[in-house]
Amino acid sequence: MTIHKEGYQILFWTVLILLAVNILSTSYLFNGNETAITLVLAASLVLFLLILQFFRKPRRSTPLNDQHVISPCDGTVVVIEEVNEPEYFKEPRRQVSIFMSPLNVHINFHPVTGTVQYVKYYPGKYLVAWHPKSSTENERTSVVIRAKNGAEILLRQIAGALARRIVWYAKEGQQVQQGHELGFIKFGSRVDLFLPLDADVKVKIGEKTKGGVTVIADI
Structure with a gap:
């Protein structure tokens, strides 16, 4: 540690x-x-x-697997649903959201190995992380990674009521590895994953996740 x-x-x-x-x-x-x-x-x-x-x-060891989408953070699964993702895909995707409490480790990890296709930062509000509009109105950063099998995963870091700074290390065109650090949310609070509709989600609402370790879905 x-x-x-x-x-x-x-x-x-x-x-x-x-x-x-x-x-x-x-x-x-x-x-x-x-x-x-x-x-x-x-x-x-x-x-x-x-x-x-x-x-x-903490020291984490990620079991690399190109079919797995691993958890980008420590926290609790609060959303699993089909939504229309309007920013990048502009079509329905499978959303999995993880709430990070102040007691969680707040490092964010790359969920898959692949190439960064898109990075965008948005200044915004500081609604509580479980607010339905926090995903689109709060300060946030969106990162899209194309996995080796061609599937694209959008990860969105979202600030909350206590968070006041999002840090990200990903750059467009960068090759990233599953389990390596993507960024950090200082005193905050939620990460959304947008997966293909045919992704096989392995977690349930209320389940605790361990960043860089827990398997969120198979793609």
Whole structure:
């Protein structure tokens, strides 16, 4: 277990701010009040540990399989349905959505091995991740990968009420490998997959997923 590179700057500033708060509480705000000073210190430690665990980077081993679409993130399956995907495919697709709680690992992984066909970032709102319109109105990034068998998978990173930055590493024309890092959602919150209609979905609503490991579907 290590710390993800996206957390370095936030953790650095968190330490500086918490250190300043504790110096002020000890020297000025609560000078001589040991109970208040202890409470501030305890709250600071809890806050730091919460942020630290958010940026944890576990070691994962992905069993490569060109027929599998593996989970792009840790979380809970909240949507499995047929929808009309209007951005790229402009036709019906099978949507599988995974909600990421603040306690989940927030690294995103490539679901298949293939070639990146399309990357598009959209600024937007910060509706709660389970809101029906979050997929089309929130800040989001769409990435389409063409798998080795020709099937195209659209992955959409979606910010939520707490998320304020989406990070993605994919570029159009890039060759990517299943299970490698696609990006990161800082303090956020949902990933949508749009699969071919004939994809054999292997997960169910409410099922917990492990990014880079759980098989979402066969294509």
